[in-house]
Amino acid sequence: MKTNGNTILITGGATGIGLAFAEKLVEYGNKVIICGRREEKLKEAQNKFPKIKTKVCDVSSQTDREILYEWVKKEHPDLNILVNNAGVQRPINFKEGIKALTSGDSEIETNFTAPIYLTALFIPLLLEQEEAAIINVSSGLRSRAIARIPVYCATKAGLHSFTESLREQLRDTRIKVFEVVPPRVATSLGREPDVISGGIPPSDMADALLLGIKNDGFEIIVSQANPRFP
Numbered sequence: 001m002k003t004n005g006n007t008i009l010i011t012g013g014a015t016g017i018g019l020a021f022a023e024k025l026v027e028y029g030n031k032v033i034i035c036g037r038r039e040e041k042l043k044e045a046q047n048k049f050p051k052i053k054t055k056v057c058d059v060s061s062q063t064d065r066e067i068l069y070e071w072v073k074k075e076h077p078d079l080n081i082l083v084n085n086a087g088v089q090r091p092i093n094f095k096e097g098i099k100a101l102t103s104g105d106s107e108i109e110t111n112f113t114a115p116i117y118l119t120a121l122f123i124p125l126l127l128e129q130e131e132a133a134i135i136n137v138s139s140g141l142r143s144r145a146i147a148r149i150p151v152y153c154a155t156k157a158g159l160h161s162f163t164e165s166l167r168e169q170l171r172d173t174r175i176k177v178f179e180v181v182p183p184r185v186a187t188s189l190g191r192e193p194d195v196i197s198g199g200i201p202p203s204d205m206a207d208a209l210l211l212g213i214k215n216d217g218f219e220i221i222v223s224q225a226n227p228r229f230p
């Protein structure tokens with residue numbers, strides 16, 4: 001797949017892995033749109049990289065997803081790549097009952113439902129383009145169960161399964177379906193805002209993504225040890 005001249009929407013693109021993707025894709029001559037819930041983070045990203053377009057959107061809300069789609073269709077009708085990157089992670093102790101599950105961001109809605117609904121919304125637009133792609137960001141935890149973050153792991157396993165089926169279903173179309181499988185990356189996922197923890201640099205993830213897209217490596221599994229060359 002070409003790595004320049006695309007028009008790309010990255011959900012959750014104002015921070016972490018999404019922002020590193022956005023920066024790299026702009027550098028390669030792509031038009032990049034990012035969305036997220038926090039307007040100040042989107043503005044910060046745009047101040048750093050003025051070519052990036054932004055849109056406030058909570059992807060866990062169906063109303064917001066539909067507004068986002070209508071806006072993109074009107075303002076950026078040449079959109080040919082959707083990157084489902086927005087994600088949340090939080091510890092949930094099921095011994096504490098239903099409140100533990102419902103008292104924070106919904107990982108199910110953000111990590112699993114949103115990519116599926118956005119895929120369904122954007123496919124008609126993607127089918128109009130000469131070459132298109134859907135890129136889903138899952139996780140190494142798609143195949144590893146961790147007791148502290150049970151719902152997170154389950155959403156990534158589900159997203160992996162959905163991505164595989166979608167790839168097969170779209171095989172006879174112009175839409176390529178990629179899955180990006182990051183190792184531990186130094187972002188604030190699962191932490192307080194702006195608290196970054198250890199892991200590979202997001203820029204290494206961005207390099208691996210670019211290489212994966214260029215080579216049509218539909219499953220981009222990034223290694224902790226040698227992240228730039230999956």
Ligand SMILES: NC(=O)c1ccc[n+]([C@@H]2O[C@H](COP(=O)([O-])OP(=O)(O)OC[C@H]3O[C@@H](n4cnc5c(N)ncnc54)[C@H](OP(=O)(O)O)[C@@H]3O)[C@@H](O)[C@H]2O)c1
Binds near residue numbers: 015036058085138181
């Ligand atoms: N960091 C890792 O070690 C790691 C490993 C494997 C996979 N991943 C995956 O990589 C992706 C990016 O995560 P990251 O590590 O870069 O963490 P991050 O910096 O926290 O990025 C997550 C982004 O998603 C956005 N977001 C969260 N909920 C949203 C919602 N409801 N609507 C719209 N945007 C939303 C956040 O912005 P707002 O809060 O402003 O909405 C934020 O910009 C996630 O899917 C994550 O599961 C990360």
